Amino acid sequence: MRLLIAGGGTGGHLYPALAVARAFRVEEPGGAVLLVGRAGGPEERLVPAAGFELETVRVRGLDRDAPWKNLALPYLIPTALRAALRIVDRFRPDVVLGMGGYVMAPAVAAARMRRIPYVLHEKDVRPGLATRYFAARAAAVCTTLPGTEQRLKDGHVVLTGVPLRDGFAPRTPDVPPRRVLITGGSQGARRLNQATWSVLDQLCARFEEIIHVAGQQGADGIAANARDRYRGLA
Incomplete structure (x- = not known):
């Protein structure tokens, strides 16, 4: 085939x-x-x-x-x-x-x-x-x-759901949640990035870690908002 x-x-x-x-x-x-x-x-x-x-x-x-x-x-x-x-x-x-x-x-x-x-x-x-x-x-x-x-x-x-590569497995989420992933896709999403940074202090106070996929367009914002508990990915 x-x-x-x-x-x-x-x-x-x-x-x-x-x-x-x-x-x-x-x-x-x-x-x-x-x-x-x-x-x-x-x-x-x-x-x-x-x-x-x-x-x-x-x-x-x-x-x-x-x-x-x-x-x-x-x-x-x-x-x-x-x-x-x-x-x-x-x-x-x-x-x-x-x-x-x-x-x-x-x-x-x-x-x-x-x-x-x-x-x-x-x-x-x-x-x-x-x-x-x-x-x-x-x-x-x-x-x-x-x-x-x-x-x-x-x-x-x-x-059918979305095709996934090997390595993903079901898991029981932590309750209450300790880690948050925010993503607008591989390229990032400008409005989502701005919304995340506008409430970042509150998010960091509530959760142990914030993982934010901001894309290349968000690289400057990641640097400007660097702090403990926040991990931005361009």
Whole structure:
């Protein structure tokens, strides 16, 4: 079996994709797996380091904060689709797995044009634009959270949870909690960072440790708010 996994751009899409790739390699030792991501994304470093083959496509999502940047999309979208078609034709996958987000769109569109079955995975309770667009003709849409199926009226929806690498295990949480993890994803979230720093004194007074994944955009804020019990990660 030949599996093409499309997605990346952020850790939220990339790490589950790598978890699936590892599981596929165990289940199908004679199979082939290829990951397709965004040129310039973290996948260029992380996928080869994990021992998998990577192809990249120049692609960019819809920018809602700076709409003028979307003027280039009429040029970028056809270019990305042609690149994805070349990758699909060269690799000849039996199935394509789209891991959500705009990065998957060119490869999933190419699969649909070549009549190759594709499956989608959505990590948010509110599915993104790419998932909504491709859901109707997907073989299945795998979801992480209950309630997503109510927003995806078209397509075969299956609640699967999020793929995880080996090493995670169920545990009984401490009551009352002693350690708090705050994360806005691998890139951080500006509003969440600001909200965390605005109440950091209260959090540190209540909990033994605050672990805050602020992303690169929050590096200066981490330094400015350094104190005991607070561990900021850029």
